[in-house]
Amino acid sequence: MSSFNTLHILNKSPQHPRAAQCLALLSEGDALLLTENGVLLLCAGSLPAMGKVFALSPDVSARGIGNTIGDATLVEFGDMVALSLQAQRVISW
Amino acid sequence: MSSFNTLHILNKSPQHPRAAQCLALLSEGDALLLTENGVLLLCAGSLPAMGKVFALSPDVSARGIGNTIGDATLVEFGDMVALSLQAQRVISW
Amino acid sequence: MADTSSETFTLVITGAPYSSQAPQTALGFARAATDAGHRIARIFLYGDGVHLASALSAPPSDETHWPKEWAGFLEHHGIPGIACIASALRRGLVNETEQKRYALPGSNLLHPFEIAGLGEWVEGRMMSTRTLYFHAGG
Amino acid sequence: MADTSSETFTLVITGAPYSSQAPQTALGFARAATDAGHRIARIFLYGDGVHLASALSAPPSDETHWPKEWAGFLEHHGIPGIACIASALRRGLVNETEQKRYALPGSNLLHPFEIAGLGEWVEGRMMSTRTLYFHAGG
Amino acid sequence: MSTLIMIDQPPYGTWNGREALDMAFSLAAFDQSASLLFTGAGVIWLKRAQDAAGIAQKSVEKNLSAAPIFGIEAILADRSACQRYGLDEASLITGVTLVDANGALLDQYNHTAFAG
Amino acid sequence: MSTLIMIDQPPYGTWNGREALDMAFSLAAFDQSASLLFTGAGVIWLKRAQDAAGIAQKSVEKNLSAAPIFGIEAILADRSACQRYGLDEASLITGVTLVDANGALLDQYNHTAFAG
Numbered sequence: 001m002s003s004f005n006t007l008h009i010l011n012k013s014p015q016h017p018r019a020a021q022c023l024a025l026l027s028e029g030d031a032l033l034l035t036e037n038g039v040l041l042l043c044a045g046s047l048p049a050m051g052k053v054f055a056l057s058p059d060v061s062a063r064g065i066g067n068t069i070g071d072a073t074l075v076e077f078g079d080m081v082a083l084s085l086q087a088q089r090v091i092s093w
Numbered sequence: 094m095s096s097f098n099t100l101h102i103l104n105k106s107p108q109h110p111r112a113a114q115c116l117a118l119l120s121e122g123d124a125l126l127l128t129e130n131g132v133l134l135l136c137a138g139s140l141p142a143m144g145k146v147f148a149l150s151p152d153v154s155a156r157g158i159g160n161t162i163g164d165a166t167l168v169e170f171g172d173m174v175a176l177s178l179q180a181q182r183v184i185s186w
Numbered sequence: 187m188a189d190t191s192s193e194t195f196t197l198v199i200t201g202a203p204y205s206s207q208a209p210q211t212a213l214g215f216a217r218a219a220t221d222a223g224h225r226i227a228r229i230f231l232y233g234d235g236v237h238l239a240s241a242l243s244a245p246p247s248d249e250t251h252w253p254k255e256w257a258g259f260l261e262h263h264g265i266p267g268i269a270c271i272a273s274a275l276r277r278g279l280v281n282e283t284e285q286k287r288y289a290l291p292g293s294n295l296l297h298p299f300e301i302a303g304l305g306e307w308v309e310g311r312m313m314s315t316r317t318l319y320f321h322a323g324g
Numbered sequence: 325m326a327d328t329s330s331e332t333f334t335l336v337i338t339g340a341p342y343s344s345q346a347p348q349t350a351l352g353f354a355r356a357a358t359d360a361g362h363r364i365a366r367i368f369l370y371g372d373g374v375h376l377a378s379a380l381s382a383p384p385s386d387e388t389h390w391p392k393e394w395a396g397f398l399e400h401h402g403i404p405g406i407a408c409i410a411s412a413l414r415r416g417l418v419n420e421t422e423q424k425r426y427a428l429p430g431s432n433l434l435h436p437f438e439i440a441g442l443g444e445w446v447e448g449r450m451m452s453t454r455t456l457y458f459h460a461g462g
Numbered sequence: 463m464s465t466l467i468m469i470d471q472p473p474y475g476t477w478n479g480r481e482a483l484d485m486a487f488s489l490a491a492f493d494q495s496a497s498l499l500f501t502g503a504g505v506i507w508l509k510r511a512q513d514a515a516g517i518a519q520k521s522v523e524k525n526l527s528a529a530p531i532f533g534i535e536a537i538l539a540d541r542s543a544c545q546r547y548g549l550d551e552a553s554l555i556t557g558v559t560l561v562d563a564n565g566a567l568l569d570q571y572n573h574t575a576f577a578g
Numbered sequence: 579m580s581t582l583i584m585i586d587q588p589p590y591g592t593w594n595g596r597e598a599l600d601m602a603f604s605l606a607a608f609d610q611s612a613s614l615l616f617t618g619a620g621v622i623w624l625k626r627a628q629d630a631a632g633i634a635q636k637s638v639e640k641n642l643s644a645a646p647i648f649g650i651e652a653i654l655a656d657r658s659a660c661q662r663y664g665l666d667e668a669s670l671i672t673g674v675t676l677v678d679a680n681g682a683l684l685d686q687y688n689h690t691a692f693a694g
Contacts, residue, residue, distance in 0.1 A: 006684065011349065011461040013472055013503040015110040017618055018586060027681030036345045036461040037475035040503055043548040058352070058516030062474050064509040068548055077356035084454050085331055091690045092457035099568065104211065104323040106588055106619040110502055111470060120565030129207045129323040130591035133619055136664040151214070151632030155590050157625040161664055170218035177316050178193055184574045185319035200578040204414040205372055207591050210633060233481050233578040234343055234372075240416030244426040250634045253416075272484060276342040276477075278378030278391075278432065288382040292430040294416065304488035311573070312463070312494075321578050323591035338694035345475050348517060371597050371694040388518045410600060414593075442604035449689070450579070450610075459694050461475035 004031040004052070007087035011036035014045045022093040026051050033083060034072070035059055043068040056080060097124040097145070100180035104129035107138045115186040119144050126176060127165070128152055136161040149173060194225045196310035199235040201322035203252035204245065209238045212320040213256060220263055227314050229260065230307045231269040231299070234322065236279045239269045239299035253296050260298055267299045268306045332363045334448035337373040339460035341390035342383065347376045350458040351394060358401055365452050367398065368445045369407040369437070372460065374417045377407045377437035391434050398436055405437045406444045464495040464535075466571040470502040473522045474514060479507055482577035483525060490533035497536040497571070498529065501563050505543045508554045523555060530557060538567075580611040580651075582687040586618040589638045590630060595623055598693035599641060606649035613652040613687070614645065617679050621659045624670050639671060646673060654683075 008030060012019045019041070026032060026048050034041055034055040043065045047053050053072040060066050060074060075083070084090050101123060105112045112134070119125060119141050127134055127148040136158045140146050146165040153159050153167060168176070177183050197216060201208025216226055231238055243253045260267045269279060274295075280288070281295040295301060311317045335354060339346025354364055369376055381391045398405045407417060412433075418426070419433040433439060449455045467486040471478040482498075489496035500507055507522055514521045529537055539554070540563040551560075561567055568574055583602040587594040598614075605612035616623055623638055630637045645653055655670070656679040667676075677683055684690055 006681075009456070011345070011459065011475070013462065013475070015503050016462050017108040017110075021586065021617060021679075025679070025681050025684060027685070030681070035349055037472050037503065038461070040472060040506060040547065044503070044546050056349075059474070062512060062514040062517050062519065062521075063472065063506055064512040065506075065548075077352040078360060080353055081357045081360055081362065084333075084456060089688060089690070090454055090456055091684070092459060092692070099565075102318070104207070104321065104591070106324065106591070108619050109324050114470065114501060114563075118563070118565050118568060120569070123565070128211055130588045130619065131323070133588060133622060133663065137619070137662050149211075152590070155628060155630040155633050155635065155637075156588065156622055157628040158622075158664075170214040171222060173215055174219045174222055174224065177195075177318060182572060182574070183316055183318055184568070185321060185576070198575075200576075202372070202415070205593050207633070210635075214633075232485075233477070234340070235578075237375075237415060242416035242418050242423075242428050242430060242432060244413040244416075244418065244422065244428060246410075246414075248636065249414075272384075273481065275382040276384075276387075277340070277375060278381035280380050280382065284382065285380075290380050290382060292380060292432055294380060294430055294432055304484060305492065307485070308488055308492045308494060317573070317575075319575055321576060324587065336691075343477050345517070348519075352517075370601075371593070373694075386520065411597065442600060443608065445601070446604055446608045446610060455689070455691075457691055459692060462471065 004087040005029040007031050007033060007083055007090045009033045009035060009090060009092045010038040012093065013037040013040045018093050023048050031083065031087060033080060039063060039065065042070060042072055047071060054083065097180040098122040100124050100126060100176055100183045102126045102128060102183060102185045103131040105186065106130040106133045111186050116141050124176065124180060126173060132156060132158065135163060135165055140164060147176065192223050192225055193315040194227050194313060195219055196227050196230065196314040196317040198230045198232055198307065198317065198319045199238060200233040201320060202234040202237040206322035208235065208320040208322055209252045209256060213259060215318065216259060226265045228266040228268055228306065228310045230310055233273050236269040236274045236277055239279060239296050241294045241296035257296050257298060268302045269299055271301050271303050274301055330361050330363060331453040332365050332451060333357055334365050334368065334452040334455040335458065336368045336370055336445065336455065337376060337458045338371040339458060340372040340375040343372065344460035346373065346458040346460055347390045347394060351397060353456065354397060364403045366404040366406055366444065366448045368448055371411050374407040374412045374415055377417060377434050378432055379434035380432045395434050395436060406440045407437055409439050409441050412439055463573065464571045465489055465573040465575065466497050466499050468499045468501060468574060468576050469504040469507060472503045472506040474517060474519055478578045479504065485577055486534055487532050495535055497538060498534060499538040499563060501540040501543050503547065505539050505547050505549055508539055508558050509549060510553055510555055527555060579689065580687045581605055581689040581691065582613050582615050584615045584617060584690060584692050585620040585623060588619045588622040590633060590635055594694045595620065601693055602650055603648050611651055613654060614650060615654045615679060617656040617659050619663065621655050621663050621665055624655055624674050625665060626669055626671055643671060
């Protein structure tokens with residue numbers, strides 16, 4: 001797996017103001033990890049054009065939206081740990 | 094003071110999704126009372142076209158925005174009690 | 187105060203002190219209502235609002251102690267203050283009865299708050315001219 | 325698990341159980357981190373997150389008891405779990421020391437959680453490869 | 463005295479919706495007319511095939527499907543919110559009525575409340 | 579190790595911003611470089627002439643004006659958020675630097691955190 005500049009972890013639904021703020025601040029070379037209600041970005045709104053997008057699998061399953069993951073990659077908690085170490089820094093929104 | 098159909102009490106800042114929902118549901122004959130961070134609607138975004146707008150004075154003062162009240166009427170807690178009784182019903186957003 | 191007709195209110199607080207402004211706004215409303223000669227049937231604490239009934243809160247001395255302010259107001263006016271039992275048990279807010287029932291190491295409900303079910307909310311609504319909700323803002 | 329180099333984490337939880345999903349997500353992360361051979365320097369509870377350290381929580385028997393789940397994990401791995409003193413005192417979460425200092429009628433801190441200042445957070449950051457925050461969602 | 467309980471928060475991430483459901487069930491238990499209205503991201507409550515075992519929570523689907531049995535009058539969902547979150551009729555649990563959440567709808571109820 | 583503490587919630591309505599300020603002051607007390615960035619409705623923190631006596635809270639203005647003394651490196655405010663909330667330079671407390679909150683700004687800090 002490649003390394004990222006910043007890993008942005010977003011746990012808020014697309015209607016939350018911090019979701020828009022997070023998406024606006026994504027840069028080339030960053031990665032976005034959707035957790036909790038953040039995974040609803042997969043079924044509402046559009047994924048950001050830049051950066052790789054991951055979504056926490058148990059949260060996707062809980063909300064029954066496994067059929068709408070698009071270009072996102074489903075990951076487990078172990079991958080979340082690995083991603084947080086691969087990135088230069090982590091921002092929890 | 095006249096009577097209102099519904100008194101909508103909004104205590105959330107304009108960036109909160111429930112603020113938009115409240116404003117979208119205002120009807121002719123309703124009144125809007127801004128409290129807590131809801132008073133920030135006075136300095137950001139525009140007041141709704143229909144219905145009378147009130148803002149709780151101590152919350153306006155706390156946030157230092159007394160100079161931007163526009164067409165809104167500043168009220169005290171006693172007026173809030175009276176408004177809640179003058180309306181047919183109250184919705185707290 | 188031209189109109190002196192007395193009405194009855196039930197107030198529901200769902201926002202916690204020191205996290206939201208809900209208990210403060212509710213107290214401002216409650217004081218104004220009683221000042222105007224109205225009756226408050228009961229205060230119902232729901233969700234995170236149950237933390238208002240904590241006997242163990244110790245805010246800095248230069249900040250208002252919202253649980254004590256509320257408790258004093260309720261005692262002075264003889265108004266029941268009820269914390270929803272389901273919300274309270276999940277959030278670690280218990281009286282001695284619940285302490286025994288669940289074999290917990292202590293209790294932390296501030297007098298005169300009580301613990302009871304949502305039926306108290308339903309009943310409060312029925313006996314009140316208006317029921318107002320004080321949620322967390324944001 | 326090709327890369328077995330051991331790293332150190334500090335986790336900050338600011339969302340309360342039974343109100344947010346933050347303590348659950350943090351526990352999923354913490355378990356995965358220790359499973360992968362990494363070290364967790366400490367857990368720091370801040371803001372509403374301090375409610376995770378309540379000894380009086382009694383959720384319905386068919387729901388996960390998040391304070392006990394976390395306490396068990398901390399004990400098993402010998403990880404310090406620290407509730408910020410300023411957040412805890414405001415929100416009614418105290419140990420016996422604070423109970424005496426503020427003459428409170430009881431204490432409700434769940435073992436092995438401790439109460440300490442923000443300095444523990446600053447120090448945890450300095451000794452960790454990564455510090456992650458688990459906030460309330462919405 | 464008819465009451466509309468509104469849910470605008472998605473399930474699992476907060477307890478808000480569960481506590482709103484308890485309010486509606488409690489009204490019904492006391493023979494008070496109660497309906498539920500899901501708006502915004504709250505419509506995710508109504509998605510079929512939720513599996514919350516991985517996050518150690520109970521799926522809310524079962525709770526909701528019991529609503530008619532407990533005497534809840536109607537489960538309403540805002541049409542535009544369903545569209546926004548990609549929910550068509552086939553992906554919704556049974557018993558949901560699509561409506562336009564507007565002032566005229568609220569006017570049909572004496573009381574409207576959120577859980578938090 | 580430079581840290582940016584972000585505040586996107588207005589004062590008084592929540593405790594979030596106060597707790598963010600405590601984090602920044604705490605970093606400074608341990609000689610760690612810390613700056614504050616106000617975005618969204620959080621910029622209301624920076625408004626002159628706040629009077630919180632009517633809601634029985636302490637005005638946050640005094641807290642913030644002490645930030646340089648306590649060793650906070652910079653108080654930054656997102657330019658577009660200030661515009662949105664009607665704040666021009668004259669209505670801001672002293673010592674605030676207007677910036678564009680974007681990826682390039684965040685890149686200047688090793689750590690970025692919210693209080694909640």
